[in-house]
Each structure stands twice: as C-alpha cells, then as structure tokens.
Amino acid sequence: MRRVVGVGVHVGRDRLVVVPVPATASRGESLPGESPPSPGSRLLELRGVSKRFGPVLALRGVDLDVPAGKVTALAGDNGAGKSVLIKTIAGIHAPDGGQIYWQGRPVHIRTPRDAAALGIQTVYQDLALADNLDIVQNMFLGRERARAGLLDDDSMEMSATEALAGLSVTTVRSIRQPVASLSGGQRQAVAIARAVLWNSRLVIMDEPTAALGVAQTEMVLDLVRNLAGRGYAVLLISHNLHDVFVVADRIAILHLGRMVATGEIGDFDPQTVVDYMTFGRVDRHPDGH
Amino acid sequence: MERLDDKTRGLADEATGADVEALADSAAEVAVSPELAAGSLRDYLHVWLARLRAGESGALPVVIGMVVIAVIFQSLNSKFLTAGNIVNLLVQGAVFMMLALAEVFALLLGEIDLSAGFVAGVSGVVTAELLTTAHGSWPWWAAISAALLMCAAIGLLHGTLITRLGLPSFVVTLGGLLGWQGVMLAILGNGGTLPIQDKVVNDIANANLTPAASWIVTLVLVAAYALTTWRRAARRRARGLVAPPVGFTIIKIAGVAVAGVVLVLICNANRGVLVPIRGMPWVLLVVLAVATAWSILLGRTRFGRHVYAIGGNAEAARRSGIRLARVRTLCFVLASFTAGMAGIIYASRLRSVSTNIDGGTLVLYAVAAAVIGGTSLFGGRGKAIHAVLGGIVIAAIDNGMGLQGFSAASRNIVTAIVLIAAVTVDALARRNATTTR
Numbered sequence: 227m228r229r230v231v232g233v234g235v236h237v238g239r240d241r242l243v244v245v246p247v248p249a250t251a252s253r254g255e256s257l258p259g260e261s262p263p264s265p266g267s268r269l270l271e272l273r274g275v276s277k278r279f280g281p282v283l284a285l286r287g288v289d290l291d292v293p294a295g296k297v298t299a300l301a302g303d304n305g306a307g308k309s310v311l312i313k314t315i316a317g318i319h320a321p322d323g324g325q326i327y328w329q330g331r332p333v334h335i336r337t338p339r340d341a342a343a344l345g346i347q348t349v350y351q352d353l354a355l356a357d358n359l360d361i362v363q364n365m366f367l368g369r370e371r372a373r374a375g376l377l378d379d380d381s382m383e384m385s386a387t388e389a390l391a392g393l394s395v396t397t398v399r400s401i402r403q404p405v406a407s408l409s410g411g412q413r414q415a416v417a418i419a420r421a422v423l424w425n426s427r428l429v430i431m432d433e434p435t436a437a438l439g440v441a442q443t444e445m446v447l448d449l450v451r452n453l454a455g456r457g458y459a460v461l462l463i464s465h466n467l468h469d470v471f472v473v474a475d476r477i478a479i480l481h482l483g484r485m486v487a488t489g490e491i492g493d494f495d496p497q498t499v500v501d502y503m504t505f506g507r508v509d510r511h512p513d514g515h
Numbered sequence: 516m517e518r519l520d521d522k523t524r525g526l527a528d529e530a531t532g533a534d535v536e537a538l539a540d541s542a543a544e545v546a547v548s549p550e551l552a553a554g555s556l557r558d559y560l561h562v563w564l565a566r567l568r569a570g571e572s573g574a575l576p577v578v579i580g581m582v583v584i585a586v587i588f589q590s591l592n593s594k595f596l597t598a599g600n601i602v603n604l605l606v607q608g609a610v611f612m613m614l615a616l617a618e619v620f621a622l623l624l625g626e627i628d629l630s631a632g633f634v635a636g637v638s639g640v641v642t643a644e645l646l647t648t649a650h651g652s653w654p655w656w657a658a659i660s661a662a663l664l665m666c667a668a669i670g671l672l673h674g675t676l677i678t679r680l681g682l683p684s685f686v687v688t689l690g691g692l693l694g695w696q697g698v699m700l701a702i703l704g705n706g707g708t709l710p711i712q713d714k715v716v717n718d719i720a721n722a723n724l725t726p727a728a729s730w731i732v733t734l735v736l737v738a739a740y741a742l743t744t745w746r747r748a749a750r751r752r753a754r755g756l757v758a759p760p761v762g763f764t765i766i767k768i769a770g771v772a773v774a775g776v777v778l779v780l781i782c783n784a785n786r787g788v789l790v791p792i793r794g795m796p797w798v799l800l801v802v803l804a805v806a807t808a809w810s811i812l813l814g815r816t817r818f819g820r821h822v823y824a825i826g827g828n829a830e831a832a833r834r835s836g837i838r839l840a841r842v843r844t845l846c847f848v849l850a851s852f853t854a855g856m857a858g859i860i861y862a863s864r865l866r867s868v869s870t871n872i873d874g875g876t877l878v879l880y881a882v883a884a885a886v887i888g889g890t891s892l893f894g895g896r897g898k899a900i901h902a903v904l905g906g907i908v909i910a911a912i913d914n915g916m917g918l919q920g921f922s923a924a925s926r927n928i929v930t931a932i933v934l935i936a937a938v939t940v941d942a943l944a945r946r947n948a949t950t951t952r
Contacts, residue, residue, distance in 0.1 A: 339836070354834045356827035358895035359820075367824055368835030376815045383756050402757040 268330065269294040269459045270315065270346075270428055275324035277310055284310040286483045287324065291476075292428060297450055297460040299470040299491070302480035303503045308463050311480065312430050315461070316348045317341035345427035349417045349434060357406035361398060362386045364405055365420040389419050393452055411442025418449055428459040435469050447473045467496045481506035556762035576940055577888050577904045584908065588915035595915055599786030602796065606720060606864065608910025609798045610635075613857035614881035615888065615902035615909075616802075616809055620850040622885055623813070623826045624843055625894025626677070626684035628850045630691025631881055632874025634669055635858030636699040638662045642859050643868040644702060646713045655715040663855045669695065670851025674844030684847075692875060700870055708869040711862060719801065720864035723794035726783040732800065737775045741768040798860055802903065805856060809849075809899040822846060826895030876927070883934035884909045891941050909933075 270292040277285040284307050292298050302308045313319045315326070317335040325332050328344050335341050341348075355364045362379070365386045371378040387401055395415045398408065405413055414434050421429050434450070435443040450473050454460050464470050470477065471491065478488040479502040486506045487494075501508045588595040614631050621628035644650055645658035653661070673691060677684045703709060711717055724732060744764060751758035759767075782795040813819035821842045824832040833839055857877075862868045888905025890897025912933060916926045 338834070342836075350834070354828070354831040356824045356831045356895070358827035359824060363820060363824075364831075367820075367831065368837050370817050370820055372817055376811075377817065377820065380751065380754060380756060384754070400757055 269328070270461075271327040271330075272315075273325050273327070275311075275314060275321045275326065277307075277314055277319055278322050284483050285314070285321070288480070288483075288485045290478055290485060290488070292459050292461050293476075294427065294459045295454055295457045296475040297454045297462055297473055298476045298478060299474035300461060300463045300478050300480065301467070301470060301499055301503055305482075306480040306503070307483040308480055309432070310483075312348065312432060312461065312463060315341070316346060316430060342424075342426075345425050346430065347421035347424070347426040347428070348430040348432070349414070349421050350432055355405045355413060355417060355420075358404060360402045360404050361390075361408075361416050362401055364416060365389070365423055367420075369424065385423070386419070389423050390415070392456075393419055393422070393449055395419060395449070409442060410438045411445045414438065414442075414446050415449055418446075418453070422453065422458065426458070428461065429453060430461045430463075432463045433465065434462065435464065435466060443469065467499060470499070471496060479503055556760050556766075574889050574901065574904060576937075577901070577908055580887065580908050581904075581911065584911045584915065588911070588918065591915070592918050595918060597786075598781045598784035600914070600918070601781050602786055604910050604914040605907070606796050606798055607914060608906045609720065609796075609802050610857050610861045610864070610877070611880050611884050611909045611913075612802050612903045612906030613805065613860055614854060614877060615884035615906045616805060616899055617850045617853035617857065618878075618881045618885045619809070619813075619890050619897055619899060619902050620822070620846040620853070621684065621688075622882075622890050622892060623822050623894060623897055624846055625826050625829075625892075626843075626846075627688065627882070627892075628673070628684065628691075628847065628854075629688040629878055630669075630673065630695055630874075631688075631850060631854040631857075632877035632879075633692055633695035633699060633872075634666055634851045634854040634874075635861060635877065636868075636872040636874045637669070637695050637702070638666050638855035638858030639862035639868045639872065640699050640702050640709070640858075641665055642716065643709045643711050643862055646711055646716065647709070655713045658713075659716070659859055662859065663852055666851045666855030666858075667848050670848035671844065673851065674847030677847065678840040678843045692878065696874060699872065699874075703868070703870055708867050710867040716859070716863050717866050718797060718863075720796070720798045720860050721866070723782070723792065723796050724800075726793045729779050729782055729795035732795070733775045733779045736803075737772050740771055744768055798863075801856075801860070805853065806899050806903050809853070812849075813899060818842065818845065823895055828895075879934065880909050880913075880930065883930065883937060886941055887933065887937040891945065892938060893941070893945055905937075 268291060270290075272288055272290040274287045274289065275285055276283065276287055288307075288311060290298075290300075290311070300308050300311065310319060314321050315335065317338045317340050320334075320336055326335060327333065333340075333344065335344070335346070338348075356367065359367065362383045366382045371382050383401060390398070390401065393415070395412075398412055398415075405416060408416065418429065418431070418434070431450070434446050438446060447469060450460055450462065454475070462470075462474065474491050476489065477491050477494055477499065479486050479499060481502060481504075484506065487502045498508050585596060594600055614635060617631045618628060639662075641662040642658045645653040645661055646655070669691070673684075673687055676682050676687045723729075744767065748758050748761075748764045752761075778799075779795065782799075783793050785791045785793055787793075813822060821832060821837045824835070824837060825839060825842060829839060861872070861877075884905035885897065885902050886892060886905065887908050888897075888901030888903070890901050890905075909930070912930060913926065916929060921929075
C-alpha cells in the first residue's frame with residue numbers, strides 16, 4: 227500500500243518557528259503531544275446503539291470500536307446513517323437505545339459540551355471557521371485566553387504556532403492571515419489543528435477531503451496519518467474509497483442503519499466495500515466473480 | 516533582516532513552479548494583511564498593493580475621499596479649508612462620528628440599527644427635561660446618566676426582541692425609528708423647543724480647552740499611543756511572533772504625531788470674528804475617548820472577538836460555544852447607549868432640544884459614515900476608528916454643501932449617492948475577496 231508522503235511547500239517556514247511556551251500557555255489545556263493516549267487501547271466503544279426519528283429507524287443496534295492511535299473509516303451509502311452516528315457520538319443526537327463506553331466506562335453524551343469534556347472533537351464538513359478571523363483567532367475561538375480582561379494574543383499565537391508545527395503544517399505563509407485567504411487544504415488543516423488543540427483524544431472528521439484538489443487531499447490525508455501516529459483516535463467519514471484505503475487502519479460499513487461489516491482494512495478490497503455499502507452483504511465469490 | 520527576507524522570497528519563488536499547493540498559496544498571498552506577511556518596509560508596500568487589487572482596501576477609500584472632497588469644496592469656496600471652518604466641521608461631525616460608532620456594533624454583526632437617530636433624540640430630550648426646574652433641576656451628571664441608562668434599556672429591548680424572538684433587526688429598529696420619535700415628541704409636548712441652561716452640558720460641544728492645554732493633552736495622548744504601539748511591536752518581535760516591520764511602526768507613530776500636531780495648530784489658530792476663539796473643542800476629546808474605549812472593547816477583549824466571529828460566521832461561533840444571544844443583545848445595548856451619547860452632544864451643540872431633530876436623516880448619515888469609513892454592511896469587518904473617519908467625510912460633505920448654499924434637497928441627494936457608492940465599494944470588495952479564494 228502506498229503511504230502518503232508530505233507535500234508541504236514550506237513557504238515562509240521561518241515564520242513558524244517553534245518557540246518556548248510560557249507558563250500561561252498551559253492553563254488546564256494540553257497541547258498535542260503532552261499526553262498521548264496509549265496506542266491500540268479501546269477508547270470509544272458503542273454497543274447496540276439505536277436512534278429513531280419518528281417512524282424512521284436511523285440506527286439499528288450499532289456496534290463500533292474506535293481504538294486510540296488508529297484511523298477508523300466509517301463507510302456507507304447516502305442515508306446509511308453515518309452522519310447520525312457521528313452526531314450521536316458528538317452529542318448532537320441522544321441515542322434511544324444501547325450504550326456508549328469511553329475508556330471502558332459507560333458514559334452519556336447529551337450535548338456537544340459533554341463530548342468536548344470527554345475529549346471528542348468534531349471537524350465538520352463545512353469546517354465551522356470564521357473567514358474574517360485569522361488562523362490564531364479561529365483556533366482559539368470560544369476559548370480565548372485573557373489576562374485582566376484583555377486578550378493574551380501573544381500566548382495564543384505561540385500555542386497555535388506550536389500546534390500547527392506539531393502537526394507538520396508548514397505551508398501557511400503567516401499564522402496571522404485570515405482563513406478566507408487559505409486554500410481548502412489549509413483550512414482543513416486549521417480546523418483539524420483547532421480540534422486537537424484542547425485536550426482531545428478522538429477527532430471525528432466528516433468528509434475532510436471532499437472538494438479538495440489532489441495535492442491538498444494528500445496533505446490532509448498525511449495530517450490524518452500524523453494524528454493517528456501521535457496517539458489520537460480518528461474516526462473518518464469519506465465517500466472516497468481511494469482515500470479510505472490509503473489512510474485507514476480499520477473500516478466500519480453501515481447499510482440502512484445497520485453495521486454490516488467491521489475489521490482491519492487489510493481484510494477488505496474496494497469491491498467488497500462497495501458491495502457492503504450497496505447491498506449490505508457480499509454475494510460474489512472470493513476470486514471476484 | 517533584509518537578507519533573511521531575500522532568502523524567504525527565494526524559497527517562495529523556487530516553490531512556485533513546484534507544486535499545485537504553491538498556486539493556492541500565491542493566491543492566498545494577496546488577501547493577507549500587509550503588516551503580517553511582510554518583513555521589511557519594501558515587502559510591506561508590495562503586499563499592500565497586492566491587497567488593494569484584491570479589494571481589501573481598509574481605510575484607503577476614506578482617505579482618498581477626504582482629499583477629493585477637500586479639493587472640490589476648496590476650489591468652490593476658499594473658506595472651506597480655513598481653521599475656523601475645519602474646527603466647525605469637526606464639531607458638527609462629532610454627532611455623526613458618535614452615531615457611526617453606535618452603528619458599528621450592529622453592522623459588525625451583519626445587522627442594522629435604524630433607530631439610532633431617534634434614540635439619540637430621546638436621550639437629548641430626556642437630558643434637557645431633567646435639567647429643567649419643572650423636574651427639580653437634576654445635576655448635569657445625574658441627568659446624563661439617567662438618559663444614557665434609558666438608552667441602554669432601549670437597546671436591551673431591541674436586542675431582546677431581535678435575538679430571543681428572532682425578529683429581523685431591520686424591522687425591530689424600523690419600528691424604533693417611528694416609536695422613539697413618538698416618545699421624543701410626547702416628552703417634549705407642544706412646547707416645540709426646550710432650551711438647556713446647564714453650563715456643563717452646553718460646554719460639551721461649545722467650550723474649548725486653552726491653547727496650552729490643547730498642546731499638553733495632545734502630546735500626552737500621542738506619547739501614550741507611541742509608547743504602547745512601540746512596546747507591543749517590540750515585545751512581539753522579541754518573542755519571534757508576527758510583527759510589523761520596524762519601519763512601519765515608526766511611520767505609523769510619526770503619522771499619528773503629525774496628525775496630532777496639525778490638529779492642535781488648526782484648533783489653536785484664532786477662529787473668532789469679534790472676540791478671539793482658540794483651543795481644541797472638548798467634544799473632540801469626548802469622541803476620541805469613546806472611540807478608544809470601543810476600539811479596545813472590540814479589538815482586545817473576548818466580547819469583541821466574539822462579535823467579529825458572529826459577524827463572520829454565526830454557525831462557527833455557535834459551535835465554538837459562544838453565547839450568541841447574549842453577545843448580540845449586548846451589541847444592541849452598546850449601540851443605543853452610544854447613540855444616547857450622540858444625542859447629548861447634539862443637544863449640547865444647539866443648547867436646546869426641539870421637535871426638529873431629524874433622526875431619520877441622522878441614522879442614514881451614521882450608516883453612511885460607518886460604511887464609508889470601511890465597516891462592512893455584511894458583518895465581521897470594520898473598526899471603531901472607521902466610524903470616526905467616515906463621520907469626518909460625511910460632516911465635510913454636509914458642511915461644504917451648506918457653505919455653498921445648496922438646498923436641503925440637493926444635500927439629501929448627494930448624501931444618498933455617497934452612501935450608495937460606499938455600499939457598492941463594500942459589496943465589490945466582498946465579491947473580490949470571495950473570488951480570490
């Protein structure tokens with residue numbers, strides 16, 4: 227399998243110098259790398275989770291394991307329940323049945339705030355960045371550091387610089403440029419860096435490479451591998467099977483609200499994944515006919 | 516420093532042909548704020564020009580506008596650029612500047628406050644009424660505080676209706692435009708004009724500092740500005756953070772110093788006809804103080820950051836845990852509060868309040884001033900200082916046309932054209948900004 231290689235241009239790299247973080251930088255927040263979860267350990271487990279919207283049964287007894295340090299791809303056709311599933315994990319929908327375990331403990335995730343408190347961060351498809359604010363301002367949006375009522379921009383900029391450097395994001399010209407001026411891949415990188423900036427253990431990504439060009443897709447996939455390598459659990463939704471096979475360690479396939487297949491990516495090939503996504507089962511012979 | 520930049524440029528040039536990413540990167544370059552992307556002064560100018568072409572013009576249109584207006588009116592009437600007229604223009608403009616400062620809070624959210632003019636009217640009338648013997652001649656500070664508190668309450672009402680009930684700000688404040696005019700007329704009764712006797716209130720817009728005090732105050736303010744700007748830039752450079760080039764910091768400080776000295780020279784020239792009148796009007800200091808306070812609030816506090824975030828992408832702000840309703844309500848409170856201060860200045864300048872207060876025209880002037888100054892109608896872009904600059908432009912147009920003896924009809928038409936032109940520039944800049952991505 228081809229591993230993604232770094233494609234950063236490294237323009238203006240000298241502006242992303244890693245500088246020592248002052249004492250104020252770690253006020254209850256942990257930066258990437260400070261406390262990496264142990265790889266391979268069970269982080270998030272779903273058992274028999276179901277969700278009903280009126281007469282529609284969107285999730286039917288879904289089981290899912292998301293281990294730390296691994297990229298788990300969530301595949302499925304439109305309407306299979308992928309979005310409902312990640313929204314259930316992110317605290318936007320409360321499940322109607324089943325149980326969610328976090329590091330082996332049963333938990334109830336009722337609001338996005340609950341999810342964030344556990345260390346679950348979601349990078350949404352539309353990125354949720356404010357175009358008129360710069361990279362630092364976006365990364366700290368809603369949790370700005372302040373001293374005596376005034377924003378502590380210096381400390382935020384240093385931490386943001388460090389977080390981006392830690393993720394090997396070196397293609398941004400200036401960390402103080404508004405995100406409106408960034409390319410799609412760079413915006414995705416900022417959104418991801420923002421998600422890992424604050425105590426997160428699990429990063430959920432909804433179609434991170436949709437609408438990206440070839441080089442930018444590679445940059446983002448590289449970033450996803452990088453996250454898993456640093457011990458984060460990554461749950462990735464993607465329609466692009468090529469991306470899934472390049473980046474994922476594990477795959478889980480939903481069909482009409484049911485989890486029809488899960489396992490190591492090596493046990494699947496694109497054709498069987500398509501069959502599972504389309505029909506919920508595999509009818510063909512092992513030799514592919 | 517210079518050598519390092521050459522190296523960076525070399526790196527950038529090398530990379531341009533290398534990769535698709537570089538294309539995206541060079542497209543990104545143009546919209547970057549100039550003081551942030553450039554290391555040296557030369558680079559700064561280069562990036563600044565690139566940014567202009569991308570429609571991110573900042574305060575440039577308003578400066579060009581001022582020069583054009585000055586040239587036109589000076590050629591029509593040589594009195595326009597006399598010290599007396601410039602000071603007069605600034606004092607007249609104080610009301611526009613203050614109202615524009617109020618409007619900035621609504622515009623930054625992508626909303627509008629059409630009621631600001633008559634909220635100002637209510638404020639002026641309440642202040643004047645409380646100062647009359649009929650109401651026990653309140654001390655000036657109590658009357659002003661009561662009026663401002665009432666305006667804040669009006670803003671709270673607007674904000675609550677807009678954010679909790681989800682009504683459009685346009686409709687709520689359009690109701691305010693009519694409703695608060697009614698309240699103002701009801702308070703005034705049939706009297707028509709109510710004179711103000713209180714010396715302090717009248718002095719706000721009519722008294723001047725002594726020439727010596729004008730110098731001292733200005734020099735202290737310029738020194739304070741220079742010190743904070745210089746120390747901030749130096750600290751950021753020392754920490755290896757993004758900072759403007761040293762040359763740019765020096766130019767900025769020098770520019771403010773020159774502007775301050777020129778202003779004092781103009782204000783200290785004798786502009787009296789029968790008796791000598793010299794010195795800086797108090798009202799300029801009042802506007803400067805409010806503009807500074809609001810600049811700090813918007814630029815350096817969590818609240819301000821959240822205002823920009825909501826104006827830029829309300830959904831992103833919501834997902835970041837920002838309490839939208841609270842921030843937006845507070846913006847409308849601040850807008851009405853600031854409009855209240857404008858109303859007191861207005862009353863002070865006329866030494867009276869009357870049923871003639873035209874809040875409808877005032878609010879359009881205010882929106883025009885804020886937008887001409889560079890505040891976007893679409894939210895998320897603009898600064899308090901923009902309101903002040905725009906207010907000067909509007910005051911200059913109003914004053915210049917008055918000097919020429921234009922009729923009210925043609926003044927309205929010209930102001931409307933200027934407003935539409937400013938909004939057009941804003942819309943085009945926005946379109947360019949989105950297409951560069």
